[in-house]
Amino acid sequence: EAESMQFIYDFEEGRRTDKGLLGGKGANLAEMTHLGLPVPPGFTITTECCMTYLADESFFDTQLKSSIMNAVHKLENKTHKSFTNTIDPLLVSVRSGAKFSMPGMMDTILNLGLNDQRVQAFAQTTSLAFAYDCYRRLLQMYGDVVFGIPKEEFYDLLSNAEQALAKKTDSFTLREQEEVIQSYKEKFFSRNLVFPQDPYEQLFEATKAVFRSWNNQRANVYRELNHIPHNLGTAVNVQSMVFGNSGDQSGTGVVFTRNPATGEGHLFGEFLLNAQGEDVVAGIRTPAPIAELKEQMPTAYADFVHYAKVLEDHYKDMQDIEFTIENEHLYILQTRDGKRTAKAALTIALDLVKEGIISKETALNRVSPEMIDQLIHPVFDSNALKDAELVAAGLPASPGAATGVIVFTAEAAKDFSNMGQKVILVRQETSPEDIEGMIVSEAIVTSRGGMTSHAAVVARGMGTCCITGCEALTVDEQNKQVKCGELLFTEGDIFSVDGTSGKIFLGEIPTVIAENNEELKQLLTWADEVAQLNVRANAETVLDLTTAMDFGATGIGLARTEHMFFGAERVLEMRRLILADSDKEAQDALERLLTFQEEDFYQMYQIVQDKPMVIRLLDPPMHEFLPHEPNDIRQLALKLGKSPLLVEEQIRRLQEANPMLGHRGCRLGITMPTIYQMQVRAIFKSVIRLQKEGQTILPEVMIPLIAEKEELLYIKQFLTSTIEQVFAQEGIEPLPYELGTMIELPRACFIADELAKEADFFSFGTNDLTQMTYGFSRDDIGKFINTYTEKGIMQSDPFQHLDQNGVGSLIRVAVEKARQTKPEMCIGVCGEVGGDPDSIRFFAEIGVDYVSCSPFRIPAARLAVAQAAI
Ligand code: ADP
Ligand code: MG
Ligand code: MG
Incomplete structure (x- = not known):
């Protein structure tokens, strides 16, 4: 087969689509040659030759050599x-x-x-x-x-x-x-x-x-x-070769056709006179901004401006161009789609649509969900910034805000980060050898180098905050210290780094969330236009619900009622209920909890308004609400007017060997129906109240951890009659409502067709479903998952990225079965993977109606959902 292989392609032969064979650089050199740009002639030895050679070195002498000589x-x-x-x-x-x-x-x-x-x-x-x-x-x-x-x-x-x-x-x-x-x-x-x-x-x-x-x-x-x-x-x-080092009418440079940090639409880059090759990127001499070339070599500059436009129009994206000028004669040596910050990616994508160069769909694919995460990430609190002590300023190479301890080597960065510290890597300059240390750093600061230095390029790619060319700093990597004027800092000191302004501050500065900017809104509006499934939020507090709505959630996929029991007052009533000696005592506690919950739901519905909200009834085991320290137990007994010894004994009896597989979810509903009854009473009372105020709500109540159809039937029965009672008490006509169930046990997946007969909707709880399918405790997987991924036993943590083969198959089966019974049934996914882009692609494919994730993941999820549809 090797006989028929073409080992070498002249630049005239290839095209941009040949990246696999010619590599990105080779394919683009060929494309530019084809476009008639001034590219010094040459040829490309294929990637196949590389792999063949790496497998069998003799290939070089026996076959490749003569081809190279011909070329x-x-x-x-x-x-x-x-x-x-x-x-x-x-x-x-x-x-x-x-x-x-x-x-x-x-x-x-x-x-x-x-x-x-x-x-x-x-x-x-x-x-x-x-x-x-x-x-x-x-x-x-x-x-x-x-x-x-x-x-x-x-x-x-x-x-x-x-x-x-x-x-x-x-x-x-x-x-x-x-x-x-x-x-x-x-x-x-x-x-x-x-x-x-x-x-x-x-x-x-x-x-x-x-x-x-x-x-x-x-x-x-x-x-x-x-x-x-x-x-x-x-x-x-x-x-x-062409020679940028042949005198003062020569030079070399690297230019982006738009600003890769902000996205602004003008040439951005640097050049060095009388210099060759990597002098620019290596940060050895400080280069001049490209605009200055206009004065120094107007003709070469004009040529460059022309070709930059040709390239951008041709590739329909911002280009990162390497060029060399030999005696005022311009040569283009490389072009590629430029790496950019999230901010720039967004701005450039929107501008290219405005300029009629790309479609909205293309724009949606130009921004990644990870970039969206960066866009909504924290910035320093502007009030705190006013009082912050400025250490030095450099070039704002990659935006973001980070605080951490300073270290001076990639090694130290890794060591400190392994000990759980946030680190800021401070160096004269970085080189590819530092890559592992850069990955674990919150921010990177270099005293030398420009906006296109190694540190800047790599940091922008990783979305890591970075400042380069901070010349006021004298970095002494050997003695682990950095001087700035009179000031001396050593390893372990705390810096706060603002990659957006290029400023470095002493000590820790609190961060706040960036404004949800107009550009992001625009992109996400386009995303919603093509989306084929909805994005809801997992949220229940006023703050989270408000954030979720601001980020464009189409509803709430999971409101967890237990989170509402955690205030001091409320947890006391919950404890009173659990430890009650008499019906009266239990009744009193329930009444008070009812008041709290009714008020909660009232507030929540006001925030989500006409959007759907799935409220899940109590899920965790009872003992999670109880104290375990002897001192706390004594305090509680005192408050409840009970004997500490008896309370201690009660708490001990509630302990379970395996609580996650124990007395929780619907099992509580069955053994202690009064709690679920109180919860639906609170839901419906608040709904009726809002109804009277003119808001129409379709209450959706979800019962967790169902494994058996009979469990569902039993709970449904008493909930239905409770709800009817509420209607009667309030003297109103029954309102429509839905009772659904969470699917989070493998057994439930297999009987989904049966469960669908009794449930109005389903929501997959992927956290528990993954836990129950793998038998991995979601609270303990951290102890071994890294070993698993390092040894290649698993690709990733299944709680972060859906295990499509196993857990995903179960979900697929359940969706199919459910739709056999009720084709139009609303089916959602809540749990961590509901916000994970790869998992979202899978959910889109198997036809769920919505994914639900934590509020901050919503913008990225909206984009992921759109990308899954394009
Ligand atoms: P990298 O992938 O690290 O950017 P390149 O292959 O692009 O490496 O080479 C780095 C630099 O070397 C180029 O930007 C250019 O300045 C210089 N260079 C490469 N080939 C030539 C050439 N034929 N003539 C002049 N300079 C060249
Ligand atoms: Mg290059
Ligand atoms: Mg669960």
Whole structure:
């Protein structure tokens, strides 16, 4: 099969759709070539070659080599240069590029093809100083990528030379440059390595090194973090060089077509004069804003503006473009859809719709549910900010607000975070090696680097708050301290970081929730237009209900009545009821609870108004309401006028060996019907009261933990008669209402057709259903689930992401059975996974009517629901 495979594609051959085969960079280089943009010619070695080589190294010599040589010959013809001769030397870059962009994960080698002789030849067309600069860079990149010698060792050699000579690299004499080059070569010798003089050998070894880098540690970590499969491989792009380091009419830069932090519609980026390659992203020299290019090189700037527009119109999205200018001549070296903050994603998506470039549906897919989470996340309380002590300010690289202890290494970040601390990673700059530490940090601060530095790009991608280029800070990573003017801070001190303003404050600052902005409302309105299932909230307190309504819940899927018993006054009455010695005492407690609950429901219905609200009757085991400390028990006995010993004894009797499988849910309703009776009385009294005030309500009452049809029948019977009594007492005509049940036991799923005969609606309680299906205690799974996911035994925590194969199958069966009995029955899902985007896709597929989740997850869920429908 390998015979028929095409190993290499010239840039003229590919298209943007070939990302799988050519990698993102290669496919886009091909696309730009096709569009007629000024792209230096080159070719792409496929990702398939990478995977083939990684499986069998002999493939390289037996098959790939000759193809590469052919491709180079073609490139020589195209450029009228030679890769081996000493006249008109062809130099190339060797660039990795996987299907999904993995910034900084795999390295690039520039100026490849230079050697001791060719550097002289190369100097003929340029200058020797320039040629040496290129050669030195090649040695360093080759040493790093192919031989694995840390870049820093080369940087050290260079800065030692700078110090010894008391001047900057640019002012070195030829002699001095030669000496640096010699010292680089000696670095190789000292490791028993030799820099190959044969350009082809350089190219082959560089290609293999890029292939191998697919499997390096930081690439693996990045793929894990971003759920990128490990078997895709990277392509290798070989491209003829253009030189941004050939003088002051040259330079290199990285520009976004719109602001990737705010979404504003103007060019945003940086460039460096007389610089090559990664000088911009590495944060070694501080680059100038792209707007300044307009003054310095107006023609090149105008060209850039033109091509930026061409690219954006063509890709119909904000582009992240890398370019180089050689003697005022512009070359485009890379384009891709730019990474952006949540805020920017939203603004850009809406603007592109306004500009007629994309449809509303496309816009909905341009923002992810995770981004919505970021948009509604906390910001610092503006009042507290006024009094906060400012430490320093840098570039607002990624918005957000975070407080934590400062640490100076990725290691320390991991250690502190493992101990449960929130950490702020403070460094001179970050590099891909720091990735694991960056993941666990609440915020990242660097003293160097621009808005497109490694720290900035990675943080924006992760939605982590980040400040870069905070030059007032002198970070001493070794001694674990940072200086700022007179101030000295050490590891463990607390900083508050505002990624939106770029400011760093001392100590902790309280946060508040960001305003629910107009743009978000607009997007979510579009989401609701295409949605095929509703999003309700799990909420019962006034605050949560109000938040839920503000976030656009279509109703309440789960109002848990037990949460209303937790105030001090109320819990006392609940305790009085549970511990009552006489009917009278129980009756009194119930009366008082009735008053509380009626008032609760009255308030709740006022907030949700005409929207549906499912109220669940009491669910947890009784002992959850009781004290367990001897002292608390004594206090309680005193308040209730009972003997402490007797109370203690009563409480002991209520203890259960396995409470989650015990005396709870409908089982309480059956053994202590008075509680459920009191609850429905409160519900209906409040409904009637509101009815009289002109509000029409369809009460929906839900009975938890049903396993048996008879359980449901028994409870329904006494509830129905209680409700009729209320109507009679209030002297009104019976109102319509619904009695439904929660499906949260596997048995209930299997008899859903039977239960559907007696229930007006169903709601899947996925927390209990997962617990009961797996036999994992939802309160204890934290003790082992990480081991499970680390060892690959399970992909994720089934309480966070629905287990579609197991629990999901049960739900699917139950929905099918229920609809056999009652095709139009309203079926919902409440529980944690009701707010999880992946799970929502599944629920949409099996045809439930709504998902219900906690209020803060509603905006993201609304978007997820729309995306499931597109
Ligand atoms: P990354 O994936 O890390 O961005 P690239 O392959 O894009 O790596 O290379 C980094 C930088 O190297 C580019 O932005 C560009 O400035 C420079 N570069 C790559 N190829 C060439 C080339 N053929 N000529 C000049 N500069 C190049
Ligand atoms: Mg690049
Ligand atoms: Mg439950």
